[in-house]
Amino acid sequence: MWKYLSVAVIDYEVKKVSDLVDKILPFFRKYPLLGSKKQNFEDFCKVLSLIKSGDHLTESGLEKIRSIKAGMNTQRKPE
Numbered sequence: 001m002w003k004y005l006s007v008a009v010i011d012y013e014v015k016k017v018s019d020l021v022d023k024i025l026p027f028f029r030k031y032p033l034l035g036s037k038k039q040n041f042e043d044f045c046k047v048l049s050l051i052k053s054g055d056h057l058t059e060s061g062l063e064k065i066r067s068i069k070a071g072m073n074t075q076r077k078p079e
Helices: 017-030 035-053 059-070
Strands: 002-004 007-009
Touching (some): 017 035
């Protein structure tokens, strides 16, 4: 635990895809994000699905991931 602007902060490090699937995704499904962060999370879930299925190991799968990434975060257009 560390402090940021006098607020306690805890870092959580993920080292396995299974941790994302079993811990992170269920948490954010239960406590959803709002706005563009929610859209980014849904895109992240799509990428994770490609990774789980092994599609990230193919050139077409990597291209799908690149395409999804291109629309995330600062590149996201407001709806």
